[in-house]
Amino acid sequence: RKWSLDDFDIGDGLGRGKFGRVYQAREKSTGFVVALKVLFKSEVKQPNLARQLRREVEIQSHLRHENILRLFGYFHDEKRVYLILEYASRGELYKILRKYGRFSERRASKYIMQMARALNYLHRKHVIHRDIKPENLLVGERGELKIADFGWSVHAPNSRRKTTCGTLDYLPPEIVEGRDHDEKVDLWSLGVLCYEFLVGVPPFEDLSSQQATFKRISRVDLKIPEHISPGATDLIRRLLKHNPADRLHLDQVLQHPWILEHNPPTAQ
Numbered sequence: 001r002k003w004s005l006d007d008f009d010i011g012d013g014l015g016r017g018k019f020g021r022v023y024q025a026r027e028k029s030t031g032f033v034v035a036l037k038v039l040f041k042s043e044v045k046q047p048n049l050a051r052q053l054r055r056e057v058e059i060q061s062h063l064r065h066e067n068i069l070r071l072f073g074y075f076h077d078e079k080r081v082y083l084i085l086e087y088a089s090r091g092e093l094y095k096i097l098r099k100y101g102r103f104s105e106r107r108a109s110k111y112i113m114q115m116a117r118a119l120n121y122l123h124r125k126h127v128i129h130r131d132i133k134p135e136n137l138l139v140g141e142r143g144e145l146k147i148a149d150f151g152w153s154v155h156a157p158n159s160r161r162k163t164t165c166g167t168l169d170y171l172p173p174e175i176v177e178g179r180d181h182d183e184k185v186d187l188w189s190l191g192v193l194c195y196e197f198l199v200g201v202p203p204f205e206d207l208s209s210q211q212a213t214f215k216r217i218s219r220v221d222l223k224i225p226e227h228i229s230p231g232a233t234d235l236i237r238r239l240l241k242h243n244p245a246d247r248l249h250l251d252q253v254l255q256h257p258w259i260l261e262h263n264p265p266t267a268q
C-alpha cells in the first residue's frame with residue numbers, strides 16, 4: 001500500500017521534546033487515528049542515521065505486541081520521511097509519573113508485568129531494547145503501556161558502544177563499563193524502572209555528576225526506602241544484580257509474588 005500525505009488529515013502536535021515532530025492524524029478513508037512522525041531528510045543525511053532509521057523501521061514493522069507501539073507504515077516526499085505510528089490515547093508515561101510523583105504498588109506492578117511481557121516477546125526475537133525508561137513509554141486507551149522508542153535496540157549479543165545523550169540512570173554496569181552485553185541489560189533497566197515507578201526517582205541518580213551516577217551504578221549502590229513493600233523490594237533487588245547472569249529471568253518476574261499479588265492470572 002503506497003501511503004502519501006493526502007491520505008491524512010493532520011491534527012495537533014504531540015510529543016514535542018524527546019520524540020521530535022509528531023502529529024495526531026486521521027486516515028481519511030477509515031477515520032483511523034494515528035501518530036504521524038515527521039523527520040526531515042536533511043536531519044537524516046548522515047549515513048549512520050539513515051542506517052539507524054532503516055534498522056528501527058525494519059525492527060518495529062515486524063513487531064506485533066499489545067505493549068509495543070505499532071509502526072503501520074512509512075512514506076516520504078522530496079524533503080521529509082513520515083512514519084505512521086500507533087496513536088496512544090493517554091500520552092507519555094513520564095508526564096503522568098511526574099504529575100503523580102510516584103505510582104501505587106498496584107499500578108507499578110501492572111506496568112512492570114506489561115513491560116516484562118513486552119521484553120519477553122522482544123528477547124524471543126533476539127531484540128534487546130537497551131533504552132527502557134519512562135521517557136520511551138506511552139499509555140494506550142485501556143491504560144496499558146506501549147514501548148515507543150527503538151532508537152537503541154539492536155540484535156543480541158552486542159558490544160556496540162552506547163553513547164547516550166540522555167541520562168546514564170538506566171544503564172547497567174556492563175554498558176557503563178563498556179563491556180560486552182546481551183539482553184540481560186533490559187532486566188537491569190526493568191529493575192530501575194520498577195524503582196522509579198515506586199520511589200519517583202531512579203535508584204542511582206546522583207545529580208552532582210554523571211561520573212557520580214556511573215560510580216553508584218557500578219557499585220550497585222542501592223538504597224530502597226522503608227515505605228516500599230517487601231515484595232517490591234525483593235523484585236528490585238533480584239533485578240539490580242551486577243552480574244547479568246544473577247538477574248531474575250522475565251518468566252520469573254511474571255511469576256514473582258509481588259506481580260501475582262496485584263495481577264491474579266485471569267482464568268485462561
Ligand SMILES: O=C(Cc1cc(-c2ccc3c(-c4nc5ccccc5[nH]4)n[nH]c3c2)n[nH]1)Nc1cccc(F)c1
Nearest residue numbers: 014015019022035056057060086087088089091148149
Ligand atoms: O521515533 C520513534 C518513536 C516515536 C514514537 C512517537 C510517538 C509520540 C507520541 C505519540 C502518541 C501520543 N498520544 C498522546 C496523547 C496525549 C498527549 C500526547 C500524546 N502522544 N501516540 N503515539 C505516539 C508516538 N514519536 N516517535 N519511532 C520510530 C522512529 C524511526 C523508525 C521507526 F520505525 C520508529
